[in-house]
Amino acid sequence: MTDHLDDLRAALQAAPTPATGAKARAMNLAMENFDGLQGSANPARIKANRPKAAPLSRVRRILHYLTSRPGLTATTSLAALVFATVVILPVVQLRFDPATGVVPTPKSEPPGQGAEISPIADIAPTAQASSELSDQTVILEPKAEIKFAPPNLEAVEEIAGAGVRPDLSDPNERDYFPSDGVFTESFTNAPNPVRIAAEHPISTFPIDVDTGSWSIVRSALNRAILPSPDQVRIEEMVNYFPYDYPAPVGDAAFATHVSVMPTPWNPDTRVVIIGIQGVRAEQKLRLPLNLVFLIDVPALEEDADEPPPLVESLSEMLSDDLRPDDQVLIATRTISVRRVPPPTSAFVEGQKVTGNPDPLDATSAPTEQAVNEAEAFRSEGQADLGLGDTGGIPIPSVGFGLDQMNELAVQSLGQDDNPTVVHVNTLGEAQKALADHLRAAQPPIADDLEIKVEWNPAVVGEYRLIGYQTRAHNAAEPSVASSFGNIPAGSQVTAIYEVIPATPFAPVDTMDATAIGADQSLGLVQVIWITPGQSTSSLLGTQIMGDEAATTDARFAAAIAGFGQLLQGGYYTGNWGWDQAIALATENRGDDPFGYRSEAVALMRRAQSLSAN
């Protein structure tokens, strides 16, 4: 094992020496460019151009650079090259068959091509979306100043600074080497940029949102600490709460529910709350479960004779929902767990697996494959950091305890392949997490799923998606499906957009205002999925008319979104504060059978008193 790594290390370190002259050539070129840069450009040039360019649309601005011949030919005009690299690349890939392998480099593209490419660039406007995030913020600032609540520039810098990679947020760096998604994990938590509907009409969001951030926020607040802005992921907070969306009707696997209401924190804009509900399946219809719990507890806390209390609770919680044909394996790194939780199970004990001493059913003995899997996971000693090749099996990560130290690791796990991350620090939370997962072990209702929102530029001037920064969704290629593998029955997601009208809405004081005019919709929500076993996709389109009354659920979701934004520093929330957020949440608690929403209100109060200090 390690000797293979050592071999690889040795082989890699024996890098060949560069060919003679290669270094000299590179050095010459570097010095040439260096001198050119000193000679011509005034240092602030690239940046200084930005505010001026703001009124132009991005594409037009690029054309402006491309068509000015001196701008291309002069090697010193590096600003133009920077933009050319970004824009031409995606277009070229669209126009040339990748199979031929002929992909001209940006520099060889004649300047005249600029005029031709513009329509393509319009249709697929955001091929560089992820690299554009920080850039957009800069460009759109003037508009944001006018229409959104007055931005607090210091605050946004602070938020952006909380990211892990400070100098990659440099717009020029990102422009020059557009990210291909490798960096999506570490996106800063600065609010999503405002997008202009005419330029980026399409926005997407995923259905598999985990809820880890809510638990982190709660855990922090319960310890009288304000969570740091980068621990606050608004979509995870919003989606922590179950919403009572009506089930799909007829044969459709999904239903879309749209609510529109005046934005609580900004009278000039509206929030559009989009809820997607997958068809729910009967519990008895689900497939037999093969649950493998990998429990990672510090060795010191392990008692050789007693299972950790955690394991006991776990087994009690599970027993209600399990059936005799389910099997449960519990694997730990070192301990031998002696007690066997009901109703049917086996433990991986050290290296060897013992069967259930009291099986309810002869068939409940763990299959060899299941044991092998559990054993493989266990022997990797990886339960603390993650799992290896899971063969496509989704592995929800559950972090237990008050401590959030593994938040980063767990989050990165969640972002890699595994859709679900939860943190558990109370028994009630464990119940929710585990029972929910059991319920999630449902027959899949869709293989791939894509949720697209297409805004109508005639009505919507600008919009922003609240939350979803870490997922940094590849809105880039609207044609690329946001596929997430099996979507289990009963899946649900809520996304919240804040939209600015193209022409100001009439002042709205009542919730059911219909001032927009019935003839034009705000946009269209499209849910596209592939039913398992079929090759064609289904489409469900729902128009956002703008007069959909906001339900209690939607308003509560908006309150939580406001809560999250306040925790992040309130860049867009203006004068709207804790009192208003708490009032909105309190009014819209609804039935709240499990007390989740009341707990949220309590946490908001706590956050208010903490942030007052």
Place this chain on the structure above:
Amino acid sequence: MLMETSDDMLALSAAQGDRAAFATLVGRHYARIHALAWRLTGAQADAEDLAQDICAALPVKLRHWRGEARFTTWLYRVVVNAAHDLRRRQTSRHQAAQGWGDWELARQDEIATQAEAQNWLTQAMTRLAPELRDTVALVLGEDLTQAEAGQVLGVSEGTIAWRMSEVKKRLRAMAREEVR
């Protein structure tokens, strides 16, 4: 004298237009850039092209260097980004993997034992996913800590640890295949 100045100081001076500082900086790091480029691409020709492109772009990129990260970390990131860019331009992942094959062919008249070792490297690297290759190039090739590699790649330390364990697993699987 300049040789003793720290990278960060040099970079700062170079960003402000100091020609000598820039020359020293590039001279000092060319080998590093080239070596990482080779580890990332697996092809001598690609590595040289990449290193040259990076050097050519450095004057502009340095302007945006704010000294938040160590210079070498920043430089690694520039190289990794440039390599990603190159990979994207190569038409498919298949072709990206080909680099290692070309390189292997070119090395065939090398001494037998050495060739054998390199062949193993070629195979091993080709069969790793790109992000694993990046990680391996940084952690094993450049001897970065997992935290440093995470900084360069813009992922968390935990992700790097996970990727390394993944690499270990792949290598083990390859070794098992060889035995068969």
